[in-house]
Amino acid sequence: MKVHESDARAIFRRHGLPVPESCLASTADEAAQAARAFGGLVVIKAQVLAGGRGKAGGVKLAGSPEEAGTAATRILALNIGGEPVRRLLVAPAVEIAREMYLGVLIDRTAQSLVMMASAEGGVDIEEVAATNPSAILRASVDPLAGLPDWQARELGFALGLTGSQVRQFVRVAQGLVEAFVDVDASLAEVNPLVVDAEGNLQAIDAKLNIDDNALARQPEIERLRDPHEESEAERRARAAGLSYIKLDGTIGCMVNGAGLAMATMDVIKHYGGEPANFLDVGGGAGVEKITTAFEIILEDPNVRAVLVNIFAGITRADDVAMGVVAARARLAQDVPLVVRVAGTREAEALTLLEEAGIGAERSMDSAAAQVVEAAR
């Protein structure tokens, strides 16, 4: 789950990071008022979860309340990465002497946390990683022990910081690791971390992604979820325990298991079709879940045929078959349906389908070829 910048700033502040004060605005008037209250130059930033905000014109400086109002009007009219701008963050602008990057993420290979730092901040860190990997400093971090002073100091000196800046950096780096662990993050980033005109460190941006698996024990973070982050269909799917992602094709897919669901999309494409969605019904799919899955798939007006591909292991094929039969009886009978079931309780499942007059394919390839034909 992604957290908005304004919420991430508050969390980082709680962990001692030097985050400048700011406030939220959802209209041009509110933005102008905030600019008046802060006085002087302010920065106005679109609060969207999509990346590429700066390039899209979602960040502007304003020297007066009037300018702030004008800038706010422009930003509020934007649509960034498919996401309309609903809220703005207004903060006093910081005079920047230099920009750095600081982030904490999961190192899958080393099976630890890793802190990444770069003297090239303010830009897309992935681009730096691709074009100039030596510009990125890395430090492996034990999530149990946290970041020791020496390791943070080492990074600070390597970034070219001096004197009290290094001491400030140690606090920032340790605070970022603490915040990461505290909220079960999968990514915590300050980009840029700046040195201001007085030579002090300031965290002028904040990015925080949370490990979805940990949300059950992070109720306060769950409350920060932006209901607009997911579509209505995705929200309903999540509530039903389904994993659903809408795509642009015409063939609705209902599959159990993420790997097989991806492979099913790939095989549809291989036979010349385009998948309309990714949908993993997960383990233990019963009648209710299957019916909800059908509803969500059929609500997509692009869907011209549906492929159900179930290889039952922890799921029982007969449960799925009952769901398919029940959903078929209730929902859009005019959309061609191709069913493939195999695995645990396969024979019982085939009997159930046959009794309901639904033919079943034995192989995924033949089922995919057939559904592609049906969607033409």
Add this chain to the structure above:
Amino acid sequence: MSVLLDATTRLVVQGMTGSQGSFHTRLMREAGTQVVAGVTPGRGGVAVNGLEDIPVFNTVAEATQATDANAACIFVPAAFAADAILEDAAAGLSVIVCLTEGIPVLDMLRVMPRVRAAGAHLIGPNCPGVTTPADGVKVGVMPWAVHSPGPVGVVSRSGTLTYEVVQHLTDLGAGQTTTVGIGGDPIIGTRFIDVLSKFEADPQTDGVVLLGEIGGDDEERAATYIQERMTKPVTSFIAGKTAPPERRMGHAGAIVSGTSGSATAKESALRAAGVLVGETPEHAARLLVDRLR
């Protein structure tokens, strides 16, 4: 021969008193697995319907002492699964198969050093388990009927995709030495290279099907290993060519971020290492069978 599990495997099932735990314990037994104990804290001594001859204990230590168990299978909910892994490692079990999906990543980062220190093999989490058809051993939830004994090793990040390929192998007359589902999470106990090295060393395994998916760089690392160390043929299918970037595709570990973790990058790394990459799962199975002829 087989890797990880064999006829000497004596299994303790954590969460055997639950509905999934008991259902799949019955199926594991039908396959031939020696299930010697169940463990559910606070339910020691209860009899499980249809599994009355398998004693249930409160702790893994008790179960291990009483039954000489040497492997564990974990069916407990995500909130308690990391603790279950630690309990198995502390009890000295050599193989721990964790099926649970949804364990927070930080929990796994905390668990892994202790699993390594205990010298245990953790398979998973978020995996379907391990089967060794010739020995009649199945730990986990893979449908037994699709398996058959033979010379192919299978290693996979996905559950159902594994069944798919094992079914094709069996249909093509190519049985399996061992099938290992390593799991779809970003932090897992056993990775491709760990299993590939066992298949390379196993005299009964003649070739390997590797089933990967988007996210991380485990396939790329496997490619390097295959090129440098493996003499046996390997074929592969990588799921997720049509997956959009920056979206988590069901599995917590299946996400393309920026340029890293894409299916095409994995396929080209594997091809460069001499691996035949199939267009579909069935194709990957067929390619290996052709190589072994």
